[in-house]
Structure formats: C-alpha cells, structure tokens
Amino acid sequence: MNLSSLNFFRNLRSDNKQFAVIGLGRFGRAVCDTLHGLGYEVLAIDVDEKKVTQAVSEQISAHALQLDTTEPSAIQQAGMTDFDTVIVAIGNFLAQSIITTLNLKEAGVKHVVAKASSEIHMKLLKKVGADHVVFPEREMGCALARTITTPSILDRFELDPEHSIVETIVPPTFHGKTIAELELRNRYGLNVLAVSQDEKFEINPPANRRLLGGTVMVVIGSNKAIERLRP
Secondary structure, X not given: OOHHHXXXXXXXXXXXXXXXXXXXXXXXXXXHHHHHHOOOEEEEEEOOHHHXXXXXXXXXXXXXXXXXXXXXXXXXXXXXXXXXXXXEOOOOOHHHHHHHHHHHHHHOOOEEEEXXXXXXXXXXXXXXXXXXXXXXXXXXXXXXXXXXXXOOEEEEEEEEOOEEEEEEEOOHHHOOOEHHHHOHHHHHOOEEEEEEEOOEEXXXXXXXXXXXXXOEXXXXXXXXXXXXXXX
16 A cells, blocks of 8 residues: 555545455455455356356355446446445456446545556556555565565565555564664664564563564565665
C-alpha cells in the first residue's frame, strides 16, 4: 500500500461484512475463499456457468451467480449496490473488466477494487473510477526479484518508493552485540521494531537486547540503508 491508497482504506467500513467478487479465475477464487474463510458473506459472480457451479460445489462463497456484469441492468438486478465493496477480478479480459468497473461506479457502488493485468489496464481502470487497483503479477514479480537478490530479507512492506519495513535475518556480524552497541540508528539509519525470541517477536526491544545471528529482526528505514544489511 502507498500513500495514494490511504483514502480508500480509510473510508472502508470496519464493520463491512459483505463483499461481491466478479470473476472466478485463480485470483478471484482465492479472494472468495479467503474472505469466506474469515467469516464474511461473499457473493461470487462469473459469466461462465461452470465456474459458478464450481464455486458452489467447493463452498468458497455464501452465494454464487451467473451474470454478465457488462450489462448495467445486471448490476442492479443482482443487488450489488447493497455491497460496500465489490472486487473486479476479471484481469485477463480488459474490455469486460473496464466496462464492469464503470457500470459498478455508475450504479453507485461505494468501493470498487479492480485487478489489472498491465500498466495500461491499470490506468484505464483508474480513469473509469476504480477506487483501488491491484496488479498481482507485477507485485509478485517484484517480490520474487527482491527475494532471489536479497535472500536474507524474508518479507517487505513498502511505505513509499524510498522507505520500507522489512523482516530480515540478523547478519552474522551482528551476533552477540546489543542494539546499542551496533548503533543501528546512527550508523545505518535504521530503527529496530522487533526481534524474534522463542518463535515469537519481542516488540520495541530495549537497547541492551543482544542479537543472535540467524534469528529474525524487523527494521524500518530507507531502502538504501536496508541494502547495507546484506551479509
């Protein structure tokens, strides 16, 4: 998430219990299955009857409909304006994805999340009113590139293009030294948010906490500073 997405997430209702997911490919099915597993009411929608039947048989949603969402009347008939959030997961069919997103916004759906399959697709979705656009292929590609070039970094959360929070393996050179001795803030420009201990994390560890090589710590700082942590 970046700062441009802040308003979208700020406006989401925390008590929202109903979601509609349009498009039951791999991405859409994963969204349905996860939301349903978390206890939310999910309406699964696809133009393909076989995919709808499969969603019902595998119980990845509370309800499922075969529907052509490129028809504006179908949006109203399905009652999708009653849902606070609708996810458009039609990533590989650009025209259908854009028309569906436009129809949802014109019908008055408050929050529309849409999946993009390319940079142009992303721009077009934003143009027709998508409140939030995800690009899972690009995000996974970026994550893979970082993983294979910096295997010591286990997870990363980008705050902006220049700063991140990362979960990283404590370098061997840090072994046995305290946070204060390492002077991570002064020497690296990093702040330690947590360190692993007995399969759990100690949040806001004290300056006298000794680090053990091979364990995990969570730090926040600039990407350039984080790169200096490479073993």
